[in-house]
Each structure stands twice: as C-alpha cells, then as structure tokens.
Amino acid sequence: MKFVTTLLALGAAAVATASWAQDIETPPAKPVKEKKICRRQETTGSIMTTSICHTAAQWNAIDEDNSKRVESRRDARTSSAN
Numbered sequence: 001m002k003f004v005t006t007l008l009a010l011g012a013a014a015v016a017t018a019s020w021a022q023d024i025e026t027p028p029a030k031p032v033k034e035k036k037i038c039r040r041q042e043t044t045g046s047i048m049t050t051s052i053c054h055t056a057a058q059w060n061a062i063d064e065d066n067s068k069r070v071e072s073r074r075d076a077r078t079s080s081a082n
Contacts, residue, residue: 038053054062 034055034057036053037056037059038051039059040049041052042049
C-alpha cells in the first residue's frame, strides 16, 4: 500500500512540475545587431582620412539624400542657364 501511495505522489509531483515548467516564460531573444560598414572619407586640406561607420540602412539613406541633393543642384543650374 505504501508503494502505491508513493507512486501516486511521485506521479502527481511529476505532473505539477511539468505544468509549472510550461508556465515559466522564456526570456525574449536578444535583438540582432546590424553589421556596421565603414567607409574612408578624405577631408579637404588634410592628408589624413577618417573612417565613418554606419549600418547598411543608414548608408542607403545617406546615399539617397546625397543623390537628391546632386539632382536638385543640377536642376537649379540648368534652369538658371536658360
């Protein structure tokens, strides 16, 4: 009789432990760091270059902004020449 009681107690403990383990939340995954891309930039009047690092998304935004500036200046020159 003690064996059956012990066996039932162990079974109940195992079920309680399994349900308790499911209630524990897993910690959120760490955010993935974006890889930095470095470019060398020459400064006018200096023989030294500097290294500037940004993510790929930031470089795309910088390049797009620079392209828009060049186009707007080009448009301004062609419209003032006419």
